[in-house]
Amino acid sequence: MEDHMKLSEAIRLGAMATEPARGFFIERSSNGIIKTCAFGSAVYAAGQLLKWPEGNRYIIGRWPWVIHTLVKCPACRWITIVMEIIIHLNDYHGWSRERTAFFVSMIEPQEQVLLEDQRKEQPDNELVAAI
Numbered sequence: 001m002e003d004h005m006k007l008s009e010a011i012r013l014g015a016m017a018t019e020p021a022r023g024f025f026i027e028r029s030s031n032g033i034i035k036t037c038a039f040g041s042a043v044y045a046a047g048q049l050l051k052w053p054e055g056n057r058y059i060i061g062r063w064p065w066v067i068h069t070l071v072k073c074p075a076c077r078w079i080t081i082v083m084e085i086i087i088h089l090n091d092y093h094g095w096s097r098e099r100t101a102f103f104v105s106m107i108e109p110q111e112q113v114l115l116e117d118q119r120k121e122q123p124d125n126e127l128v129a130a131i
């Protein structure tokens, strides 16, 4: 996976290669089938097979804006950090990883460069606020 890959792209890629999961990051069943949540998909696309909490740390290290950006849940209007909303969409609202990836694509920084200075370069989106 290339360094500049966006989170939404990583979720989409991982979702193509694995079955969906709720309530856990990545799980390999006895018959070899790999299941992932939205974040697990991104971690899988990055070539990692990390479980919680290592997978969580990997996501934060690679896409730190997910814990520095507030967003409103598109389904129930709960406001919290992006990381919590992505987990919430997957586990609580039962969104597919593809649908979650599309939502992420609308709120994520458009260039990886923006991550360097997240507080100055917020996306022009009323749902998003820096914290």
Ligand SMILES: [Zn+2]
Pocket: 073, 074, 075, 076, 077, 078, 088, 093
């Ligand atoms: Zn919600």
